[in-house]
Amino acid sequence: xxxxxxxxxxxxxxxxxxxxxxxxxxxxxxxxxxxxxxxxxxxxxxxxxxxxxxxxxxxxxxxxxxxxxxxxxxxxxxxxx
Ligand code: SF4
Numbered sequence: 077x078x079x080x081x082x083x084x085x086x087x088x089x090x091x092x093x094x095x096x097x098x099x100x101x102x103x104x105x106x107x108x109x110x111x112x113x114x115x116x117x118x119x120x121x122x123x124x125x126x127x128x129x130x131x132x133x134x135x136x137x138x139x140x141x142x143x144x145x146x147x148x149x150x151x152x153x154x155x156x157x
Contacts, residue, residue: 077114077138079122085133095128096121 079099081092088106092099099118100110114122119139126134 077116077119077122077136079110079112079114079134079136081108081110082133082135083108085131086129087131087133089130091128091130092125092134095124100125 081100086108088102088108090100090102090108092110093102093108096118098111099114099122100108103109114136122134122136123139126136126139
């Protein structure tokens, strides 16, 4: 998956760095560094970061279906009861 952050929009709220620390890192108070090529296993964290960004600065390709339960999350859910 590929991702782009519109750094003109980004306000450095660091929600993304909190939710997907392997993808987004804060350098200093407001400077965001990110990996534009995201591994499959980061999909869920990335989807959360996209949803959580208060200014919708994150655009990601190939996130379709991220809201669908994956085999992994289905397994987690079945442990829950
Ligand atoms: S959550 Fe959005 S505004 Fe905050 S650092 Fe990430 S991209 Fe920037």
